[in-house]
Amino acid sequence: MAALVLAVCCAGSLAAGSKAERSPAFTREGELVRPADYREWVYVTSGLGMTYGSGQAPSTRPPLFDNVFVTREAYREFMRSGTWPEKTMLILELRRGEENVSINKGGRTQGAVTGLEAAVKDRKRFPEGGWGYFSFDRKEGLADRAAVLPRTASCYGCHQTHGAVDNTFVQFYPTLHEVAKRFGTVKPAPEPGPPPAHE
Numbered sequence: 001m002a003a004l005v006l007a008v009c010c011a012g013s014l015a016a017g018s019k020a021e022r023s024p025a026f027t028r029e030g031e032l033v034r035p036a037d038y039r040e041w042v043y044v045t046s047g048l049g050m051t052y053g054s055g056q057a058p059s060t061r062p063p064l065f066d067n068v069f070v071t072r073e074a075y076r077e078f079m080r081s082g083t084w085p086e087k088t089m090l091i092l093e094l095r096r097g098e099e100n101v102s103i104n105k106g107g108r109t110q111g112a113v114t115g116l117e118a119a120v121k122d123r124k125r126f127p128e129g130g131w132g133y134f135s136f137d138r139k140e141g142l143a144d145r146a147a148v149l150p151r152t153a154s155c156y157g158c159h160q161t162h163g164a165v166d167n168t169f170v171q172f173y174p175t176l177h178e179v180a181k182r183f184g185t186v187k188p189a190p191e192p193g194p195p196p197a198h199e
């Protein structure tokens, strides 16, 4: 197990260069290495039980939390310009919403991770659209690495059409939204459409 972790770590960092940087690490085969330290990145937001389809039946499952993190370098550049630089990586972490844990009698607290997804901006690697989307979710748990999802995956259309800044959902990221408005980088009219829920 330790050897496996080491192999993943080093394959990734070699491919990314030797700098101790937070840019995305890819294996030689072009798979994105799951970043072990994303919880040390900049925290962007949490959503609770987000669904998007107006005609959608209300879910009977307990709502999931989602937490968004971004690499520090990309965050700093966003603060300077209201846009995402090349090599931006964002992580979406999904967690179970728990009730009645410990002394809690109302509301929800966050439980186990149920999914981990990533978005990477890299025009060279992803010439069509400039962004690659990845999912580390597998039946047996989270994968250590993931190939880019095909352009036919739902991620691309929803993010490109409905994201307020570039491909990202800055309209839901309160502090970043203020910055983007100041720089005038919010897209003119994000379409109202009824996209389905984030699976």
Ligand code: HEC
Pocket (backbone or CB within 6 Å): 045, 046, 047, 050, 052, 066, 067, 068, 090, 091, 092, 117, 118, 119, 133, 134, 135, 149, 153, 154, 155, 156, 158, 159, 167, 168, 169, 170, 172, 173, 195, 196, 197, 198
């Ligand atoms: C129906 C629309 C929709 C689809 C399809 C979708 N997403 Fe998202 N995604 C969202 C929304 C809305 C958010 C904002 C979440 C929040 O505010 O907490 C988001 C946030 C994210 C983020 C955080 C950064 C950002 O872009 O704002 C990542 C990473 C992400 N999604 C990955 C994926 C991946 C990978 C897929 C495909 C497997 C996918 N998404 C499919 C709507 C969608």
